[in-house]
Amino acid sequence: AQSVTQLDSHVSVSEGTPVLLRCNYSSSYSPSLFWYVQHPNKGLQLLLKYTSAATLVKGINGFEAEFKKSETSFHLTKPSAHMSDAAEYFCVVSGAGSGTYKYIFGTGTRLKVLA
Amino acid sequence: DTGVSQDPRHKITKRGQNVTFRCDPISEHNRLYWYRQTLGQGPEFLTYFQNEAQLEKSRLLSDRFSAERPKGSFSTLEIQRTEQGDSAMYLCASSLVSGSAKNIQYFGAGTRLSVL
Numbered sequence: 001a002q003s004v005t006q007l008d009s010h011v012s013v014s015e016g017t018p019v020l021l022r023c024n025y026s027s028s029y030s031p032s033l034f035w036y037v038q039h040p041n042k043g044l045q046l047l048l049k050y051t052s053a054a055t056l057v058k059g060i061n062g063f064e065a066e067f068k069k070s071e072t073s074f075h076l077t078k079p080s081a082h083m084s085d086a087a088e089y090f091c092v093v094s095g096a097g098s099g100t101y102k103y104i105f106g107t108g109t110r111l112k113v114l115a
Numbered sequence: 116d117t118g119v120s121q122d123p124r125h126k127i128t129k130r131g132q133n134v135t136f137r138c139d140p141i142s143e144h145n146r147l148y149w150y151r152q153t154l155g156q157g158p159e160f161l162t163y164f165q166n167e168a169q170l171e172k173s174r175l176l177s178d179r180f181s182a183e184r185p186k187g188s189f190s191t192l193e194i195q196r197t198e199q200g201d202s203a204m205y206l207c208a209s210s211l212v213s214g215s216a217k218n219i220q221y222f223g224a225g226t227r228l229s230v231l
Binding site for chain 2: 032034036041042043044045046049051090094100101102103104105106107108
């Protein structure tokens, strides 16, 4: 079975400071991992994906994530937060090796950026 | 840009009524997925199609829910005899089965259902 745990439901940072959103996963198979962002009244937008190539994955808008198999983690980071980064972020696991292509979402982390 | 399109965006209905939502995927995408998202939660998988075949259904998809994708293009999700617990955002996504973007799901903006 696959699962994903987002360790913080809310994160607040000041504009210009680093962002860290934490995600741990569980998978019996080699997983595909994703981060999506959801702005109010907007659809989910893909930030980045990990699919067993490089362990450090670069995404859009300056975000990146590092896959650490030993820690079963896939934390999302950004060096400097911008006001427009305020949104809900979802960590997702999927595993074609498990015979299914469905996404398993975490419960989300709401990022607040303070001026 | 012809992304994933969902209609309607909002639906208000009375308990016991039937509702139907439509999803138009990205045109060349073979797989189509439905998810449900309640307030403060991540989306939960309901079902998915590959072309016109419905390949997997979640236990969340009770007998009152039915999804179709008759020609392998658009899909409909129908809820019969709606209950207040059905109030949620219903999300549709689509993906390719091959190529560099395979298995990446692209989401529509969702249909928000409110059952009174």
